[in-house]
Amino acid sequence: MxxxxxxxxxxxxxxxxxxxxxxxxxxxxxxxxxxxxxxMRSDRGGDLVINGIIVANVVYYLLSLLISSRTALGGGIFGFLSPDDNSLALLGATGTYPVFRYGLWTLISANYLHGGALHILFNMMALRQIGPWVCAEFGASRMFVIYTVSGIAGYLLSVLAGVTFTIGASAAVCGLIGALFYFGKSRGGNYGQAVSREVSGWLISLVVFGLVMPGINNWGHGGGIVGGIITAKLLGYRERRRDKSLHHLAALFCLLVTVVVLAFGVWKGMQILSYRQS
Known part of the structure:
Protein backbone atom coordinates (compact mmCIF):
# COMPACT_ATOMS: atom_id res chain seq x y z
CA MET A 1 0.00 0.00 0.00
CA MET A 40 -1.51 9.37 -4.06
CA ARG A 41 -4.09 12.07 -3.36
CA SER A 42 -1.87 14.94 -4.43
CA ASP A 43 -3.04 14.62 -8.04
CA ARG A 44 -6.73 15.39 -8.64
CA GLY A 45 -6.48 14.04 -12.16
CA GLY A 46 -5.25 10.77 -10.70
CA ASP A 47 -8.24 10.54 -8.38
CA LEU A 48 -10.57 11.17 -11.32
CA VAL A 49 -8.95 8.43 -13.42
CA ILE A 50 -8.92 5.88 -10.59
CA ASN A 51 -12.49 6.60 -9.55
CA GLY A 52 -13.55 6.33 -13.19
CA ILE A 53 -11.91 2.91 -13.51
CA ILE A 54 -13.62 1.72 -10.32
CA VAL A 55 -17.03 2.97 -11.48
CA ALA A 56 -16.61 1.26 -14.86
CA ASN A 57 -15.71 -2.01 -13.14
CA VAL A 58 -18.67 -1.84 -10.76
CA VAL A 59 -21.16 -0.95 -13.52
CA TYR A 60 -19.88 -3.73 -15.75
CA TYR A 61 -20.03 -6.22 -12.87
CA LEU A 62 -23.63 -5.25 -12.06
CA LEU A 63 -24.57 -5.62 -15.74
CA SER A 64 -23.07 -9.11 -15.78
CA LEU A 65 -25.32 -10.00 -12.84
CA LEU A 66 -28.37 -8.52 -14.55
CA ILE A 67 -28.01 -10.52 -17.75
CA SER A 68 -26.90 -13.69 -16.01
CA SER A 69 -29.44 -16.49 -16.21
CA ARG A 70 -28.05 -17.89 -12.98
CA THR A 71 -26.47 -15.74 -10.27
CA ALA A 72 -24.67 -17.84 -7.68
CA LEU A 73 -25.60 -16.82 -4.13
CA GLY A 74 -23.72 -19.71 -2.60
CA GLY A 75 -20.75 -21.69 -3.79
CA GLY A 76 -18.50 -20.66 -0.94
CA ILE A 77 -17.11 -17.26 -0.03
CA PHE A 78 -15.37 -16.76 -3.38
CA GLY A 79 -18.45 -17.77 -5.35
CA PHE A 80 -20.84 -15.28 -3.77
CA LEU A 81 -22.79 -13.23 -6.33
CA SER A 82 -21.10 -14.84 -9.32
CA PRO A 83 -22.52 -14.26 -12.82
CA ASP A 84 -22.63 -17.25 -15.13
CA ASP A 85 -20.03 -17.87 -17.82
CA ASN A 86 -22.45 -17.07 -20.66
CA SER A 87 -23.01 -13.51 -19.47
CA LEU A 88 -19.27 -13.03 -18.94
CA ALA A 89 -18.55 -14.33 -22.44
CA LEU A 90 -21.12 -11.98 -23.99
CA LEU A 91 -19.68 -8.97 -22.17
CA GLY A 92 -16.13 -9.78 -23.19
CA ALA A 93 -14.37 -12.40 -21.10
CA THR A 94 -11.14 -13.37 -22.84
CA GLY A 95 -8.99 -16.44 -23.37
CA THR A 96 -8.24 -18.72 -26.28
CA TYR A 97 -11.90 -19.43 -27.06
CA PRO A 98 -13.34 -15.88 -26.75
CA VAL A 99 -10.47 -14.24 -28.64
CA PHE A 100 -10.82 -16.51 -31.65
CA ARG A 101 -14.62 -16.45 -31.62
CA TYR A 102 -15.41 -12.84 -30.63
CA GLY A 103 -12.22 -10.92 -31.34
CA LEU A 104 -9.28 -9.08 -29.82
CA TRP A 105 -11.55 -6.52 -28.13
CA THR A 106 -11.97 -9.02 -25.32
CA LEU A 107 -8.35 -8.37 -24.28
CA ILE A 108 -9.63 -5.00 -23.01
CA SER A 109 -13.13 -5.82 -21.82
CA ALA A 110 -11.95 -8.75 -19.66
CA ASN A 111 -10.14 -6.24 -17.44
CA TYR A 112 -13.52 -4.83 -16.39
CA LEU A 113 -15.27 -8.13 -15.67
CA HIS A 114 -15.26 -10.06 -12.39
CA GLY A 115 -16.44 -13.44 -11.25
CA GLY A 116 -17.86 -12.53 -7.87
CA ALA A 117 -18.32 -9.90 -5.17
CA LEU A 118 -15.02 -10.64 -3.43
CA HIS A 119 -13.18 -10.81 -6.74
CA ILE A 120 -14.10 -7.24 -7.66
CA LEU A 121 -13.72 -6.03 -4.06
CA PHE A 122 -10.14 -7.26 -3.73
CA ASN A 123 -9.11 -5.93 -7.14
CA MET A 124 -10.64 -2.49 -6.57
CA MET A 125 -9.08 -2.25 -3.11
CA ALA A 126 -5.69 -3.03 -4.65
CA LEU A 127 -6.26 -0.43 -7.38
CA ARG A 128 -7.29 2.16 -4.79
CA GLN A 129 -4.05 1.57 -2.87
CA ILE A 130 -1.56 1.24 -5.72
CA GLY A 131 -3.02 3.45 -8.45
CA PRO A 132 -2.62 6.81 -6.66
CA TRP A 133 1.02 6.06 -5.94
CA VAL A 134 1.65 5.38 -9.62
CA CYS A 135 -0.16 8.63 -10.45
CA ALA A 136 2.10 10.52 -8.07
CA GLU A 137 5.26 9.25 -9.77
CA PHE A 138 4.08 8.99 -13.41
CA GLY A 139 1.09 11.32 -13.66
CA ALA A 140 -2.53 10.42 -14.33
CA SER A 141 -2.15 10.10 -18.10
CA ARG A 142 0.79 7.72 -17.96
CA MET A 143 -0.86 5.77 -15.17
CA PHE A 144 -3.92 5.07 -17.34
CA VAL A 145 -1.76 4.09 -20.32
CA ILE A 146 0.21 1.68 -18.11
CA TYR A 147 -3.03 0.25 -16.69
CA THR A 148 -4.57 -0.30 -20.12
CA VAL A 149 -1.49 -1.68 -21.88
CA SER A 150 -0.61 -3.96 -18.96
CA GLY A 151 -4.08 -5.46 -18.93
CA ILE A 152 -3.86 -6.20 -22.64
CA ALA A 153 -0.34 -7.62 -22.26
CA GLY A 154 -1.37 -9.88 -19.41
CA TYR A 155 -4.31 -11.36 -21.26
CA LEU A 156 -2.44 -11.62 -24.53
CA LEU A 157 0.17 -13.75 -22.75
CA SER A 158 -2.68 -15.79 -21.26
CA VAL A 159 -4.02 -16.53 -24.71
CA LEU A 160 -0.58 -17.52 -25.99
CA ALA A 161 -0.17 -19.77 -22.94
CA GLY A 162 -3.46 -21.52 -23.70
CA VAL A 163 -5.68 -20.12 -20.92
CA THR A 164 -9.18 -20.78 -22.21
CA PHE A 165 -11.34 -18.37 -20.18
CA THR A 166 -10.27 -15.54 -17.87
CA ILE A 167 -11.45 -12.21 -16.45
CA GLY A 168 -10.53 -9.61 -13.83
CA ALA A 169 -8.62 -6.37 -13.30
CA SER A 170 -5.67 -8.10 -11.63
CA ALA A 171 -3.54 -8.17 -14.81
CA ALA A 172 -3.81 -4.38 -15.12
CA VAL A 173 -3.25 -3.86 -11.39
CA CYS A 174 -0.15 -6.06 -11.61
CA GLY A 175 1.02 -3.74 -14.38
CA LEU A 176 0.91 -0.84 -11.91
CA ILE A 177 3.01 -2.90 -9.51
CA GLY A 178 5.47 -3.54 -12.31
CA ALA A 179 5.64 0.19 -13.05
CA LEU A 180 6.46 0.96 -9.42
CA PHE A 181 9.10 -1.77 -9.41
CA TYR A 182 10.73 -0.19 -12.45
CA PHE A 183 10.51 3.25 -10.85
CA GLY A 184 12.22 2.09 -7.67
CA LYS A 185 15.05 0.38 -9.52
CA SER A 186 15.52 3.27 -11.95
CA ARG A 187 15.21 6.05 -9.34
CA GLY A 188 17.69 4.53 -6.90
CA GLY A 189 18.73 6.33 -3.76
CA ASN A 190 17.06 5.89 -0.41
CA TYR A 191 13.60 6.55 -1.74
CA GLY A 192 13.99 4.30 -4.77
CA GLN A 193 15.34 1.50 -2.60
CA ALA A 194 12.41 1.88 -0.21
CA VAL A 195 9.96 1.62 -3.11
CA SER A 196 11.79 -1.42 -4.52
CA ARG A 197 11.72 -3.22 -1.16
CA GLU A 198 8.01 -2.72 -0.68
CA VAL A 199 7.09 -3.61 -4.25
CA SER A 200 9.33 -6.70 -4.13
CA GLY A 201 7.26 -7.86 -1.16
CA TRP A 202 4.11 -7.49 -3.23
CA LEU A 203 5.64 -9.48 -6.08
CA ILE A 204 6.65 -12.30 -3.75
CA SER A 205 3.13 -12.33 -2.27
CA LEU A 206 1.64 -12.54 -5.77
CA VAL A 207 3.80 -15.54 -6.64
CA VAL A 208 2.97 -17.34 -3.39
CA PHE A 209 -0.75 -16.53 -3.70
CA GLY A 210 -0.79 -17.76 -7.30
CA LEU A 211 0.84 -21.05 -6.34
CA VAL A 212 -1.40 -21.68 -3.34
CA MET A 213 -4.82 -20.54 -4.58
CA PRO A 214 -6.54 -22.53 -7.36
CA GLY A 215 -7.91 -20.76 -10.42
CA ILE A 216 -5.43 -17.87 -10.36
CA ASN A 217 -4.31 -16.70 -13.79
CA ASN A 218 -0.57 -16.52 -13.14
CA TRP A 219 0.09 -15.93 -16.85
CA GLY A 220 -2.11 -12.84 -16.68
CA HIS A 221 -0.34 -11.59 -13.56
CA GLY A 222 3.09 -12.20 -15.03
CA GLY A 223 2.22 -10.62 -18.36
CA GLY A 224 0.74 -7.61 -16.59
CA ILE A 225 3.87 -7.10 -14.50
CA VAL A 226 6.16 -7.33 -17.53
CA GLY A 227 3.85 -5.07 -19.53
CA GLY A 228 3.89 -2.52 -16.72
CA ILE A 229 7.69 -2.54 -16.50
CA ILE A 230 8.15 -2.12 -20.26
CA THR A 231 5.46 0.56 -20.61
CA ALA A 232 6.81 2.50 -17.63
CA LYS A 233 10.29 2.40 -19.11
CA LEU A 234 9.05 3.66 -22.46
CA LEU A 235 6.95 6.46 -20.96
CA GLY A 236 9.33 7.51 -18.20
CA TYR A 237 8.35 9.02 -14.85
CA ARG A 238 7.89 12.59 -13.70
CA GLU A 239 11.28 13.12 -12.10
CA ARG A 240 13.12 12.20 -15.29
CA ARG A 241 10.56 13.21 -17.93
CA ARG A 242 7.81 15.79 -17.56
CA ASP A 243 4.26 15.19 -18.72
CA LYS A 244 4.05 15.79 -22.46
CA SER A 245 1.27 16.13 -24.99
CA LEU A 246 2.16 12.68 -26.31
CA HIS A 247 1.39 11.14 -22.91
CA HIS A 248 -2.00 12.85 -22.81
CA LEU A 249 -2.78 11.79 -26.38
CA ALA A 250 -1.84 8.19 -25.58
CA ALA A 251 -4.11 8.28 -22.54
CA LEU A 252 -6.95 9.75 -24.60
CA PHE A 253 -6.51 7.01 -27.21
CA CYS A 254 -6.62 4.33 -24.49
CA LEU A 255 -9.72 5.96 -23.02
CA LEU A 256 -11.54 6.11 -26.38
CA VAL A 257 -10.74 2.48 -27.17
CA THR A 258 -11.86 1.40 -23.69
CA VAL A 259 -15.11 3.37 -23.90
CA VAL A 260 -15.91 1.92 -27.34
CA VAL A 261 -15.19 -1.63 -26.16
CA LEU A 262 -17.25 -1.32 -22.97
CA ALA A 263 -20.08 0.42 -24.82
CA PHE A 264 -20.14 -2.49 -27.26
CA GLY A 265 -20.37 -4.90 -24.33
CA VAL A 266 -23.17 -2.86 -22.73
CA TRP A 267 -25.04 -2.85 -26.06
CA LYS A 268 -24.80 -6.62 -26.25
CA GLY A 269 -25.96 -6.91 -22.65
CA MET A 270 -28.95 -4.65 -23.27
CA GLN A 271 -29.91 -6.78 -26.27
CA ILE A 272 -30.04 -9.85 -24.05
CA LEU A 273 -32.19 -8.06 -21.48
CA SER A 274 -34.59 -6.79 -24.15
CA TYR A 275 -34.89 -10.27 -25.64
CA ARG A 276 -35.78 -11.79 -22.27
CA GLN A 277 -38.38 -9.14 -21.52
CA SER A 278 -40.08 -9.47 -24.94
Whole structure:
Protein backbone atom coordinates (compact mmCIF):
# COMPACT_ATOMS: atom_id res chain seq x y z
CA MET A 1 0.00 0.00 0.00
CA UNK A 2 1.06 3.63 -0.46
CA UNK A 3 2.02 5.45 2.72
CA UNK A 4 1.32 9.01 3.96
CA UNK A 5 3.78 11.64 2.83
CA UNK A 6 5.07 14.92 4.17
CA UNK A 7 6.77 17.79 2.35
CA UNK A 8 10.45 18.01 3.21
CA UNK A 9 11.29 21.51 4.56
CA UNK A 10 14.76 21.25 3.01
CA UNK A 11 14.22 20.08 -0.58
CA UNK A 12 10.46 20.62 -0.89
CA UNK A 13 9.75 17.12 -2.18
CA UNK A 14 7.13 14.68 -0.92
CA UNK A 15 8.71 11.92 1.18
CA UNK A 16 7.50 9.03 3.34
CA UNK A 17 6.21 10.43 6.65
CA UNK A 18 7.04 7.21 8.53
CA UNK A 19 10.74 8.10 8.50
CA UNK A 20 12.46 10.71 10.66
CA UNK A 21 14.55 12.00 7.74
CA UNK A 22 13.81 12.80 4.11
CA UNK A 23 14.39 9.88 1.76
CA UNK A 24 15.52 12.33 -0.92
CA UNK A 25 18.04 14.62 0.82
CA UNK A 26 18.39 13.17 4.33
CA UNK A 27 17.14 16.29 6.13
CA UNK A 28 15.31 15.86 9.44
CA UNK A 29 11.53 15.87 9.16
CA UNK A 30 9.04 17.53 11.53
CA UNK A 31 6.76 15.30 13.64
CA UNK A 32 4.07 13.51 11.67
CA UNK A 33 1.40 15.46 13.51
CA UNK A 34 2.08 18.34 11.10
CA UNK A 35 0.59 18.70 7.66
CA UNK A 36 0.56 15.12 6.37
CA UNK A 37 -1.03 14.19 3.05
CA UNK A 38 -1.11 11.01 1.07
CA UNK A 39 1.17 10.92 -1.96
CA MET A 40 -1.51 9.37 -4.06
CA ARG A 41 -4.09 12.07 -3.36
CA SER A 42 -1.87 14.94 -4.43
CA ASP A 43 -3.04 14.62 -8.04
CA ARG A 44 -6.73 15.39 -8.64
CA GLY A 45 -6.48 14.04 -12.16
CA GLY A 46 -5.25 10.77 -10.70
CA ASP A 47 -8.24 10.54 -8.38
CA LEU A 48 -10.57 11.17 -11.32
CA VAL A 49 -8.95 8.43 -13.42
CA ILE A 50 -8.92 5.88 -10.59
CA ASN A 51 -12.49 6.60 -9.55
CA GLY A 52 -13.55 6.33 -13.19
CA ILE A 53 -11.91 2.91 -13.51
CA ILE A 54 -13.62 1.72 -10.32
CA VAL A 55 -17.03 2.97 -11.48
CA ALA A 56 -16.61 1.26 -14.86
CA ASN A 57 -15.71 -2.01 -13.14
CA VAL A 58 -18.67 -1.84 -10.76
CA VAL A 59 -21.16 -0.95 -13.52
CA TYR A 60 -19.88 -3.73 -15.75
CA TYR A 61 -20.03 -6.22 -12.87
CA LEU A 62 -23.63 -5.25 -12.06
CA LEU A 63 -24.57 -5.62 -15.74
CA SER A 64 -23.07 -9.11 -15.78
CA LEU A 65 -25.32 -10.00 -12.84
CA LEU A 66 -28.37 -8.52 -14.55
CA ILE A 67 -28.01 -10.52 -17.75
CA SER A 68 -26.90 -13.69 -16.01
CA SER A 69 -29.44 -16.49 -16.21
CA ARG A 70 -28.05 -17.89 -12.98
CA THR A 71 -26.47 -15.74 -10.27
CA ALA A 72 -24.67 -17.84 -7.68
CA LEU A 73 -25.60 -16.82 -4.13
CA GLY A 74 -23.72 -19.71 -2.60
CA GLY A 75 -20.75 -21.69 -3.79
CA GLY A 76 -18.50 -20.66 -0.94
CA ILE A 77 -17.11 -17.26 -0.03
CA PHE A 78 -15.37 -16.76 -3.38
CA GLY A 79 -18.45 -17.77 -5.35
CA PHE A 80 -20.84 -15.28 -3.77
CA LEU A 81 -22.79 -13.23 -6.33
CA SER A 82 -21.10 -14.84 -9.32
CA PRO A 83 -22.52 -14.26 -12.82
CA ASP A 84 -22.63 -17.25 -15.13
CA ASP A 85 -20.03 -17.87 -17.82
CA ASN A 86 -22.45 -17.07 -20.66
CA SER A 87 -23.01 -13.51 -19.47
CA LEU A 88 -19.27 -13.03 -18.94
CA ALA A 89 -18.55 -14.33 -22.44
CA LEU A 90 -21.12 -11.98 -23.99
CA LEU A 91 -19.68 -8.97 -22.17
CA GLY A 92 -16.13 -9.78 -23.19
CA ALA A 93 -14.37 -12.40 -21.10
CA THR A 94 -11.14 -13.37 -22.84
CA GLY A 95 -8.99 -16.44 -23.37
CA THR A 96 -8.24 -18.72 -26.28
CA TYR A 97 -11.90 -19.43 -27.06
CA PRO A 98 -13.34 -15.88 -26.75
CA VAL A 99 -10.47 -14.24 -28.64
CA PHE A 100 -10.82 -16.51 -31.65
CA ARG A 101 -14.62 -16.45 -31.62
CA TYR A 102 -15.41 -12.84 -30.63
CA GLY A 103 -12.22 -10.92 -31.34
CA LEU A 104 -9.28 -9.08 -29.82
CA TRP A 105 -11.55 -6.52 -28.13
CA THR A 106 -11.97 -9.02 -25.32
CA LEU A 107 -8.35 -8.37 -24.28
CA ILE A 108 -9.63 -5.00 -23.01
CA SER A 109 -13.13 -5.82 -21.82
CA ALA A 110 -11.95 -8.75 -19.66
CA ASN A 111 -10.14 -6.24 -17.44
CA TYR A 112 -13.52 -4.83 -16.39
CA LEU A 113 -15.27 -8.13 -15.67
CA HIS A 114 -15.26 -10.06 -12.39
CA GLY A 115 -16.44 -13.44 -11.25
CA GLY A 116 -17.86 -12.53 -7.87
CA ALA A 117 -18.32 -9.90 -5.17
CA LEU A 118 -15.02 -10.64 -3.43
CA HIS A 119 -13.18 -10.81 -6.74
CA ILE A 120 -14.10 -7.24 -7.66
CA LEU A 121 -13.72 -6.03 -4.06
CA PHE A 122 -10.14 -7.26 -3.73
CA ASN A 123 -9.11 -5.93 -7.14
CA MET A 124 -10.64 -2.49 -6.57
CA MET A 125 -9.08 -2.25 -3.11
CA ALA A 126 -5.69 -3.03 -4.65
CA LEU A 127 -6.26 -0.43 -7.38
CA ARG A 128 -7.29 2.16 -4.79
CA GLN A 129 -4.05 1.57 -2.87
CA ILE A 130 -1.56 1.24 -5.72
CA GLY A 131 -3.02 3.45 -8.45
CA PRO A 132 -2.62 6.81 -6.66
CA TRP A 133 1.02 6.06 -5.94
CA VAL A 134 1.65 5.38 -9.62
CA CYS A 135 -0.16 8.63 -10.45
CA ALA A 136 2.10 10.52 -8.07
CA GLU A 137 5.26 9.25 -9.77
CA PHE A 138 4.08 8.99 -13.41
CA GLY A 139 1.09 11.32 -13.66
CA ALA A 140 -2.53 10.42 -14.33
CA SER A 141 -2.15 10.10 -18.10
CA ARG A 142 0.79 7.72 -17.96
CA MET A 143 -0.86 5.77 -15.17
CA PHE A 144 -3.92 5.07 -17.34
CA VAL A 145 -1.76 4.09 -20.32
CA ILE A 146 0.21 1.68 -18.11
CA TYR A 147 -3.03 0.25 -16.69
CA THR A 148 -4.57 -0.30 -20.12
CA VAL A 149 -1.49 -1.68 -21.88
CA SER A 150 -0.61 -3.96 -18.96
CA GLY A 151 -4.08 -5.46 -18.93
CA ILE A 152 -3.86 -6.20 -22.64
CA ALA A 153 -0.34 -7.62 -22.26
CA GLY A 154 -1.37 -9.88 -19.41
CA TYR A 155 -4.31 -11.36 -21.26
CA LEU A 156 -2.44 -11.62 -24.53
CA LEU A 157 0.17 -13.75 -22.75
CA SER A 158 -2.68 -15.79 -21.26
CA VAL A 159 -4.02 -16.53 -24.71
CA LEU A 160 -0.58 -17.52 -25.99
CA ALA A 161 -0.17 -19.77 -22.94
CA GLY A 162 -3.46 -21.52 -23.70
CA VAL A 163 -5.68 -20.12 -20.92
CA THR A 164 -9.18 -20.78 -22.21
CA PHE A 165 -11.34 -18.37 -20.18
CA THR A 166 -10.27 -15.54 -17.87
CA ILE A 167 -11.45 -12.21 -16.45
CA GLY A 168 -10.53 -9.61 -13.83
CA ALA A 169 -8.62 -6.37 -13.30
CA SER A 170 -5.67 -8.10 -11.63
CA ALA A 171 -3.54 -8.17 -14.81
CA ALA A 172 -3.81 -4.38 -15.12
CA VAL A 173 -3.25 -3.86 -11.39
CA CYS A 174 -0.15 -6.06 -11.61
CA GLY A 175 1.02 -3.74 -14.38
CA LEU A 176 0.91 -0.84 -11.91
CA ILE A 177 3.01 -2.90 -9.51
CA GLY A 178 5.47 -3.54 -12.31
CA ALA A 179 5.64 0.19 -13.05
CA LEU A 180 6.46 0.96 -9.42
CA PHE A 181 9.10 -1.77 -9.41
CA TYR A 182 10.73 -0.19 -12.45
CA PHE A 183 10.51 3.25 -10.85
CA GLY A 184 12.22 2.09 -7.67
CA LYS A 185 15.05 0.38 -9.52
CA SER A 186 15.52 3.27 -11.95
CA ARG A 187 15.21 6.05 -9.34
CA GLY A 188 17.69 4.53 -6.90
CA GLY A 189 18.73 6.33 -3.76
CA ASN A 190 17.06 5.89 -0.41
CA TYR A 191 13.60 6.55 -1.74
CA GLY A 192 13.99 4.30 -4.77
CA GLN A 193 15.34 1.50 -2.60
CA ALA A 194 12.41 1.88 -0.21
CA VAL A 195 9.96 1.62 -3.11
CA SER A 196 11.79 -1.42 -4.52
CA ARG A 197 11.72 -3.22 -1.16
CA GLU A 198 8.01 -2.72 -0.68
CA VAL A 199 7.09 -3.61 -4.25
CA SER A 200 9.33 -6.70 -4.13
CA GLY A 201 7.26 -7.86 -1.16
CA TRP A 202 4.11 -7.49 -3.23
CA LEU A 203 5.64 -9.48 -6.08
CA ILE A 204 6.65 -12.30 -3.75
CA SER A 205 3.13 -12.33 -2.27
CA LEU A 206 1.64 -12.54 -5.77
CA VAL A 207 3.80 -15.54 -6.64
CA VAL A 208 2.97 -17.34 -3.39
CA PHE A 209 -0.75 -16.53 -3.70
CA GLY A 210 -0.79 -17.76 -7.30
CA LEU A 211 0.84 -21.05 -6.34
CA VAL A 212 -1.40 -21.68 -3.34
CA MET A 213 -4.82 -20.54 -4.58
CA PRO A 214 -6.54 -22.53 -7.36
CA GLY A 215 -7.91 -20.76 -10.42
CA ILE A 216 -5.43 -17.87 -10.36
CA ASN A 217 -4.31 -16.70 -13.79
CA ASN A 218 -0.57 -16.52 -13.14
CA TRP A 219 0.09 -15.93 -16.85
CA GLY A 220 -2.11 -12.84 -16.68
CA HIS A 221 -0.34 -11.59 -13.56
CA GLY A 222 3.09 -12.20 -15.03
CA GLY A 223 2.22 -10.62 -18.36
CA GLY A 224 0.74 -7.61 -16.59
CA ILE A 225 3.87 -7.10 -14.50
CA VAL A 226 6.16 -7.33 -17.53
CA GLY A 227 3.85 -5.07 -19.53
CA GLY A 228 3.89 -2.52 -16.72
CA ILE A 229 7.69 -2.54 -16.50
CA ILE A 230 8.15 -2.12 -20.26
CA THR A 231 5.46 0.56 -20.61
CA ALA A 232 6.81 2.50 -17.63
CA LYS A 233 10.29 2.40 -19.11
CA LEU A 234 9.05 3.66 -22.46
CA LEU A 235 6.95 6.46 -20.96
CA GLY A 236 9.33 7.51 -18.20
CA TYR A 237 8.35 9.02 -14.85
CA ARG A 238 7.89 12.59 -13.70
CA GLU A 239 11.28 13.12 -12.10
CA ARG A 240 13.12 12.20 -15.29
CA ARG A 241 10.56 13.21 -17.93
CA ARG A 242 7.81 15.79 -17.56
CA ASP A 243 4.26 15.19 -18.72
CA LYS A 244 4.05 15.79 -22.46
CA SER A 245 1.27 16.13 -24.99
CA LEU A 246 2.16 12.68 -26.31
CA HIS A 247 1.39 11.14 -22.91
CA HIS A 248 -2.00 12.85 -22.81
CA LEU A 249 -2.78 11.79 -26.38
CA ALA A 250 -1.84 8.19 -25.58
CA ALA A 251 -4.11 8.28 -22.54
CA LEU A 252 -6.95 9.75 -24.60
CA PHE A 253 -6.51 7.01 -27.21
CA CYS A 254 -6.62 4.33 -24.49
CA LEU A 255 -9.72 5.96 -23.02
CA LEU A 256 -11.54 6.11 -26.38
CA VAL A 257 -10.74 2.48 -27.17
CA THR A 258 -11.86 1.40 -23.69
CA VAL A 259 -15.11 3.37 -23.90
CA VAL A 260 -15.91 1.92 -27.34
CA VAL A 261 -15.19 -1.63 -26.16
CA LEU A 262 -17.25 -1.32 -22.97
CA ALA A 263 -20.08 0.42 -24.82
CA PHE A 264 -20.14 -2.49 -27.26
CA GLY A 265 -20.37 -4.90 -24.33
CA VAL A 266 -23.17 -2.86 -22.73
CA TRP A 267 -25.04 -2.85 -26.06
CA LYS A 268 -24.80 -6.62 -26.25
CA GLY A 269 -25.96 -6.91 -22.65
CA MET A 270 -28.95 -4.65 -23.27
CA GLN A 271 -29.91 -6.78 -26.27
CA ILE A 272 -30.04 -9.85 -24.05
CA LEU A 273 -32.19 -8.06 -21.48
CA SER A 274 -34.59 -6.79 -24.15
CA TYR A 275 -34.89 -10.27 -25.64
CA ARG A 276 -35.78 -11.79 -22.27
CA GLN A 277 -38.38 -9.14 -21.52
CA SER A 278 -40.08 -9.47 -24.94
Missing amino acids: AHPSITCPQCGRATDARYSSCLWCGAALPPSGGRVIEV
